[in-house]
Amino acid sequence: MSDLMIKRLIYSAAITSSLGFGANTVSAEELRFTVWTGSEAHLKMLGEIADSFTATHPDVTVRFDTIPFGDYVQKITLQMAGGNAPDLGWLLENSAPAFVDAGALADVSGTLKSADGYDYADFSQPAMGLWETSDATYGIPFSTSPFLVYYNKSLYDAAGLETPDQRIKDGSWTWEQLKSDAKALRDASSGVWGFETFDGQGYGSRVWHTLIPIIRAYGGSAWEGDSCKLDSPLSVQAVQLFHDMVYADGSTVPPGEQGDFFSGKAALTVTQISRVSKLADATFDWGIAPLPSGPAGDAATVGQAAVVAFAQGKHKELAAEFLAHMTNKENVAKMAAFFPPARKSVLNGDGFLTSNTAVAPEKMAFVAEGIESGSVLPSHQRFPQIEAEARPNFDALWSKNADVAATMKKLCSGISPLL
Amino acid sequence: MSAVRKGPSLSLKAREAITGWLFVSPILTGFLIFFVGPLIAVFYYSTTEWNLLSQQSRFVGMANYVDALTRNETFWDVLVNSLVFAAGLVPLNMAMALGLALALSKSRPGAVFFRTVFFAPVITSAVAWAIIWTFLLQHESGAVNQGLSIFGIDGPNWLHEPDWAMVSVIFTRVLKTVGLNMILYIAALQSIPRDYDEAARIEGASNWEIFRRITWPLLAPTTLVIMVITVVGSLKVFDHIYLMTGGGPQNGTMVLAFYIYEQGFKFFNTGYAAALAVVLFALILLLTIVQMLLKAARK
Numbered sequence: 132m133s134d135l136m137i138k139r140l141i142y143s144a145a146i147t148s149s150l151g152f153g154a155n156t157v158s159a160e161e162l163r164f165t166v167w168t169g170s171e172a173h174l175k176m177l178g179e180i181a182d183s184f185t186a187t188h189p190d191v192t193v194r195f196d197t198i199p200f201g202d203y204v205q206k207i208t209l210q211m212a213g214g215n216a217p218d219l220g221w222l223l224e225n226s227a228p229a230f231v232d233a234g235a236l237a238d239v240s241g242t243l244k245s246a247d248g249y250d251y252a253d254f255s256q257p258a259m260g261l262w263e264t265s266d267a268t269y270g271i272p273f274s275t276s277p278f279l280v281y282y283n284k285s286l287y288d289a290a291g292l293e294t295p296d297q298r299i300k301d302g303s304w305t306w307e308q309l310k311s312d313a314k315a316l317r318d319a320s321s322g323v324w325g326f327e328t329f330d331g332q333g334y335g336s337r338v339w340h341t342l343i344p345i346i347r348a349y350g351g352s353a354w355e356g357d358s359c360k361l362d363s364p365l366s367v368q369a370v371q372l373f374h375d376m377v378y379a380d381g382s383t384v385p386p387g388e389q390g391d392f393f394s395g396k397a398a399l400t401v402t403q404i405s406r407v408s409k410l411a412d413a414t415f416d417w418g419i420a421p422l423p424s425g426p427a428g429d430a431a432t433v434g435q436a437a438v439v440a441f442a443q444g445k446h447k448e449l450a451a452e453f454l455a456h457m458t459n460k461e462n463v464a465k466m467a468a469f470f471p472p473a474r475k476s477v478l479n480g481d482g483f484l485t486s487n488t489a490v491a492p493e494k495m496a497f498v499a500e501g502i503e504s505g506s507v508l509p510s511h512q513r514f515p516q517i518e519a520e521a522r523p524n525f526d527a528l529w530s531k532n533a534d535v536a537a538t539m540k541k542l543c544s545g546i547s548p549l550l
Numbered sequence: 551m552s553a554v555r556k557g558p559s560l561s562l563k564a565r566e567a568i569t570g571w572l573f574v575s576p577i578l579t580g581f582l583i584f585f586v587g588p589l590i591a592v593f594y595y596s597t598t599e600w601n602l603l604s605q606q607s608r609f610v611g612m613a614n615y616v617d618a619l620t621r622n623e624t625f626w627d628v629l630v631n632s633l634v635f636a637a638g639l640v641p642l643n644m645a646m647a648l649g650l651a652l653a654l655s656k657s658r659p660g661a662v663f664f665r666t667v668f669f670a671p672v673i674t675s676a677v678a679w680a681i682i683w684t685f686l687l688q689h690e691s692g693a694v695n696q697g698l699s700i701f702g703i704d705g706p707n708w709l710h711e712p713d714w715a716m717v718s719v720i721f722t723r724v725l726k727t728v729g730l731n732m733i734l735y736i737a738a739l740q741s742i743p744r745d746y747d748e749a750a751r752i753e754g755a756s757n758w759e760i761f762r763r764i765t766w767p768l769l770a771p772t773t774l775v776i777m778v779i780t781v782v783g784s785l786k787v788f789d790h791i792y793l794m795t796g797g798g799p800q801n802g803t804m805v806l807a808f809y810i811y812e813q814g815f816k817f818f819n820t821g822y823a824a825a826l827a828v829v830l831f832a833l834i835l836l837l838t839i840v841q842m843l844l845k846a847a848r849k
Contacts, residue, residue, distance in 0.1 A: 205815040212602050212820075233604035233818075322691070334710075335796060386710040386799075387689045515816045526799035529710060 160446055162193045162453055165207055165220035167200040172408045173469055180465065184456045191449060201336060207441075211235065216443035218450040222270060224435040225339075227261040228512040231269050237440040240268035242451035249455055250476070255502070258473035261510060262437050270437030271458040274470035276403040277501025278329075278344050278432045280309070280423065284416035286316050286323065286398045295420035306345055306372055306423045309399065313382040316398035324390035325382030327397035330406075334386040338525045339518075343508055344401065344432040345369040348425025353509035357550040359543035362536070369425070370528065371535045378531045386529045403434060404498050405469045407489050419490065421497045431505030436470075471498050478502060513549050520545045592831075595824035602818040614825035624801070625809070625826070629833075631716070632806040636784040638720040643780050644773070646728045651735030652761075665736070669729035676726070680793035683722045684709060712802040715795050719803050723790050727783065731776050738772035739765070774845050781841070782834050806830050 164181075168174065174195060181193035196217065198206045204226050210216055222230060230236050240263070244251050254271065262270040280295055287294045292312060298304035313325025328334065333341035343353060351366030353359075360366060376383040384390035384397060392400035393409045401422065410417055422431060438457055440450040456462065463472045468486040472478055478499055484492035511517055524542035527533060560568075571578075596614055600607040618625045650668055654661045671679060686693045687708040695705035708718040742765065750760045788807040791797060797804035797812070806826065814823030 208603055208818060209815065212605065229603060229818075233601065233606075235603055335798075385689065385707075387687070387707045388691060389685075389688065515818075519812060519816065522798065523800040526710075526712075526801075529799070 160191050160449060162191060162218040162446055162450055163196055164193055164453075165196045165198055165203070165217040167198055167203045167221060168405075169197050169199075170405075170408055173405070176465060176469070180457055180462050181453075183462075184453055188449075188452075191453075193453065211441065211443050214443075216441045216445075218444035218446050219438060219440050219454060221273070221436050222439045224261055224437075224507050225510045225514045227270070227437070228510055229514065230439070231262075231264075232512050235442055236269040237442045237444065237447050237451065238267040238269060239271075239440050239451040239454055240266070242448070243268060243271070243455050243458075246452075246455040246459070249459055253460070253474050253476050255473045255475055255478075258435070258502070261435070261507065262439075270439035271454065272435050272437045272473040273458065273463070273466055274403075274405070274434075274436045275473045275502050275507075276405065276434050276436075276471045277498055277505045278340070278401050278403060278422055278434065279497060279501070280420045281392060281400050281402060281406070281410075282418050282420065283316075283392070283395065283398045284418045285395075286415070287312075288416070290316055292316070294418060295423075296418055299420060302424075304420065304423050306348055306369075306425050309423045310372060310376050310380065310382070313376060313399055314380040317380070317382040319381075322390075322396060324384045324388075324397040325380070325399060326376060327384045327390050327392045327400040329401055331384065331389065331391060334525070334529055338522075339508060340401070340434070342370055342373060344422050344430065345373055345425065347430035347432060347506070348423065348427060350425070350427030354511075354546075354550050357547075359547045359550060361546075362539040362543040365427070367536045367539050370539060374528060374533065374535055377529070404471060404487070404490065404495075407487065408469065411489065419494045419497060421501060429504065431501040433501060433505035433507050435507050471502055473502070511550065517546050517549050520549060592824045592827055595821055596828045598821040598824075599819075600821040600824075602814065602820040604818075607821070610821070614822045615829070618822070618825055618829065624804075627801060628804050628806055628809040631802070631804055632785055632833075634716060635720060635787060635803075635805055636781055638716070639723055639784045640777065640780050642720065643724045643728050643731060644776060646724060647731030647735050647776065648769075650728065650732045651739055654732070655736045655739040665732070668732055671726045672729040674726070676789045677793060679726050680722070680790055683718075684794055687718055687722075709795055710799050712800050715799055715803050719790060719794055722794070723784075723787065726790070727780070731780065734772055734776055735769065738769050742768050770845070774841065778838055778841055781837055785830065785834050785837075806833075 164177075166173075166177065174197070177195050181195070184193060185191055203221075204223075207217060207220055222236075243249055251268075255275075258272050258275045259268075262268060262272065282295055284294060292315060293303075295304050295309075295312075298308060309326070315325070317323065317325040329337045329340040339353070346352065346361070346366045346369040349365045349369035349372075351360055351363050351369055353361055373383075377385050390397045392398075392402075393406070393413065395413070395415050404419075407419075421429070424430070438454055440447060440454050444450050458474075460474060460476060463474045464477045464480075464482055464486065466472065467477055467483050468488075472483070477483055483499060484495045487495060521542050524538055524545060527538045527541075528535060597609060597611055598607050599610045599613070650664075654665050654668075687695075689695060689705075689707040689710070692705075692708070694708065698705040706714045708714050746764050746768075747760060750764055755763070785805075786807050787805055788811065791803055791805055791808045792811070795803040797808050807830065810823045810826045810830065813819045813826060
């Protein structure tokens, strides 16, 4: 065979394969789904949901892409700007207004409402507030998760204190009581703190998670319409309580210190039900209680995250189909073990209370009650700017001699123009 | 036997030029696409109001610059923080580097070991370095304050008190980067002929006189290079601030590079961030030119 002949054969093989003739013509599609969890248990469960979708869509695979929580929004935004938007992803409540306003999310209402047996009306209307307009749906909350108090029962028992569970029964489970318990349980000699803030990040990225539940229990709020309420006497009273826990009592892990509840180094913390997976190997007895009440009564606070399809995703229709699959009754019930659902039928069904084997049904009832009565963390179209403006003032709170009222007033004057 | 084909003849010079360009073309292509292109693009983006999230963009001329320089008070605070960081880091870094180089340039027992010790942080991951220092600088349980408590000193909350946070990030950054400058100084010191030193000693010069009259002037070119790269590096600092303080407390360590990141990737004001990046570029260029001119004036 001459050289020329060989070359022609190579060229024609290359051309035919590039045109798709003779090559594998199966058009496999991959949906990329961004999440911020790295938990093996969470990813295993998500993988099972993806597998059940693949069973009806054999050519489709779903890849879950974990991005660290702190960088999540920035990274997906950069991916979108770089023309490599994920098809689907999780999105937190405080990012929702900005993403909806920017047109970054796909309207999936058509697919959801036409999906067989989907029952769109089953979703709790208050829970859908951030994610739908009169004629469009931009996401489905997969986690409407109330904040809960986790406590180290072994430490409570050793100190001979009444546990939060016992106090709930007689109505004495208040923020003042939590403050007092934290002070009593602080043991500097063994490095045990009384209280740890949300994921230990309560002075930085999660400062709102730390303060909003207390502020609401005292009758205050972050803002109402375009009016900042963080400097109201009720809000200031609440912030002062927390400040006293950190500095006057010295019971709370302060900024710049570590005190992990899940390794037994703090007696109390506030977090969500999904963190229960971190207690699988706990060497101590633990319990879960609802948030304490304040002078204004109970004020359950809910953190919310939704599954969204991105407007710039390459497989928009398929992504909407997967979103419908992931948030159907069966899969919402499956996810309910970690992520409290916004589907009323699942929430009110017996299955929810027994969905998490690590949590007793009466404890899961706290979660259900929190969803029913709780309000979502504050969000705003300009939340990143508000957060940046508020940050130096929140920082100013964290010193022993801080003037809480004056600092909150300054904070409000800073964020008011942004509201 | 096939006939030899003759193409259009090129001169040897032209053929060499083509070969040369072909050899450099891979790196040149990368340089143009990934360096020169974005550099030009930043100037263009700085004249637009471009929201990264919505991908909406419109031409606004010099409005971003006007806003940053005349209306944005935070920008000036951030600029002052950047200059404070540089003013703290550069002299400390250079003085330490020179001191270490003078101590470790000669062959003496342990010199190689200590050179390795001081150079190791340079090749250590910046992330690991910053995270370890955040632990060491914890208020009560940090090793630094526990060490101080042995002497009865109640150390501050280093990274969470506005007065100490900048000091802490400067000091830990110096420890991270001083090794490189030390090596540059050692190389320069070892290239100074010993004859000068010996001649000066025969003439009765003291160690200080030898350093001041001979060593220091001969180190001047190296000092200029070190100063330029340290100043540029200090103004560009980002990772260290991001990991150790996040710009806090109370924006006390918010430097220009971090502020650019926040504007671009947290608030999605990409056009505005590009304008700030151009300001940072201009600042670094200006400082570098000033250093060059000072050097030239001294000659």
